[in-house]
Amino acid sequence: MSLKSYIFPDTARVKFVGGHGGRGCVSFRREKYIPKGGPDGGDGGRGANIYLVASKEVSDLSFFKANTKLVGKNGEPGSSKKMHGKDADDLYLYVPIGTLVRDSNTNEIICDLDYNGKVFLIAKGGKGGLGNANFATPTNRIPHYAQEGEPGEEKEVLLELKIIADASFIGLPNAGKSSLLNALTNAKAVVGEYSFTTLKPVLGVLSDKDKSVVLADIPGIIEGASRGRGLGNIFLRHIERSNSLIFVLDISQDPINDYNTILKELKEYNRDLLQKKRILLLNKRDLVDVSAQERLLSYFKNLNERVVAISAKNSEDVEALKSIILEFVTESKILV
Incomplete structure (x- = not known):
């Protein structure tokens, strides 16, 4: 099937x-x-x-x-x-x-x-x-x-x-989007060690005392998604309604290539998506040494990207990330 x-x-x-x-x-x-x-x-x-x-x-x-x-x-x-x-x-x-x-x-x-x-x-x-x-x-x-x-x-x-969310997690399969959404919100996205664990968009709410934002986990994008490969462009439409985008990149693999793949597929599907505010999360930083992290952070910052290295398994990283995302998404909502 x-x-x-x-x-x-x-x-x-x-x-x-x-x-x-x-x-x-x-x-x-x-x-x-x-x-x-x-x-x-x-x-x-x-x-x-x-x-x-x-x-x-x-x-x-x-x-x-x-x-x-x-x-x-x-x-x-x-x-x-x-x-x-x-x-x-x-x-x-x-x-x-x-x-x-x-x-x-x-x-x-x-x-x-x-x-x-x-x-x-x-x-x-x-x-x-x-x-x-x-x-x-x-x-x-x-x-x-x-x-x-x-x-x-x-x-x-x-x-x-078309799913309505304040921000959407997008990335290649197994980048850790579902784990992050579960850690940050009340969502219960399925997590597994195989491609396309997420087969439908999952929503979660991230909130603190005076702020609340809706986050969506969009099923994994692969090269050729805009032309129907893998899960194809079936879910790209759900990104269109997000005020902002959160790229989740697996730092232990090839995050630069993954980043370029995502940009290419978004552009081919709807180039207006590239105008949305975005932040890059280099996930699984526990799997690489500090020097590799610093090189990648520097690379993306030189592209004028807002970038953070985190680990979804690290509770301290998750708590810090909550504040970062709340501030980022709230700022994006004001600018729309």
Whole structure:
């Protein structure tokens, strides 16, 4: 089975159909002592509206992958004695925060569900039909017709999830991104000694008394990712919404080459990503001597990069890094 078969769903093409309006009723009064009762057919009820709601409780678009056509309930028909048919209950469907709704034909963004609780009406329910009581006139006192309900609105869209985070950890597989996120935040990212341990973006919150930032662990990038290699460009879209980037480089391997690979893939995917503020973390410094650390720190500083050598296994490094990242990310948020 291919790697990409494990990837969490972050796109879905879905057709939404609002509920059909209930039909109006044709009825005439039949009451004792009222020999010439008039029309009393009631109106049909409105069909269900369909809404999308951004929710922090939802992490992917798997529901919509499995349900590519969603239809609201129909309104109930009207009845005699001018009784109005019941409106259908509206349908509320929950999507992850950061979901874009795009027109399936033009790719135009219709709505950006970018904060928890945001609601968007994706398909309106049809109006109920009028009953025959509405059509009585001096010249037509016994109308024998009523309206059918109107069909609900139909809309086919592309749902596209782009994770929203203040900063994203990016780097090659096994650079230590997941370990860092776990150490810095409340996240529980999977950690392993093999490539592509992380198969979906993982979010964590780093906070102190008066600051709080959301960090994302983006699955490993390799050379050719922007053209679909490895996990491909599937996750590069999730970096686009981050205010800043945190490159995690394995100092015990070839961090200069890894750095250049990341820059190349970001540029080929979307060169605007290179304009985001970034900081470099040379992870696993416990595996190299001090002189090697100093040479690499000097190299990156000469490139005008902000760089720190750390070890995710060292609690003192992690505590110091918390303050550094909070300051860096908060500063980046102010500048955006």
